[in-house]
Amino acid sequence: MHLTILAFAQAQTQLGFRERVVECTAAESPRALLARIAPGFDPAGMRVALDCEYREWDAPIGGAAELALIPPVSGG
């Protein structure tokens, strides 16, 4: 299935892209997916969101269409 990865702030700097569409399976976890497509990526301190909801790094991606990499937020 297709999954759109969105990378913000430091995640964008690390990965070198803001948005990318990748192939994945519903059983794959965000951590495994990132390790596969960006082996040098360090998610320490970052959260992950699937379809705009925070999720665990090791939970299955399931039917999500979008995965967002959320570095520590700093609005205001």
Added chain:
Amino acid sequence: MDSPAITFTPGPIVVPALVLASREVGACVEFLGIVREMEGSAPLAGLHYEAHEPMARLHLTRIFDELQTAHGSAGITFIHRLGWVPVGEASLFLRVLTVHRGPALRICADAIDRMKANVPIWKLHRSG
């Protein structure tokens, strides 16, 4: 209970006119977050803001709904600037209307704390 008004804007924040939805409103608390020159040890010219806007709207709406349910509110207006914001200009505006001042002050403080913890908005030290 009115739905919160949430706006993201690339331009300067224009404080909206005060509209009272009810004659019971007795308190209006407004907060402006302003970009300051010194953040850390080096002077800044400004900050660059970015957001995951759909997710930010979803989580802000959830925060405001929870706070309105807990404390009661006659209206919330939230404006956050995106892109380059020079020193001295506002990056955030929040207005809370309630019957009494206590809930308005609590909602304002709690909403900003929760935004800073969970809402996907970032300030980046980047040139304009």
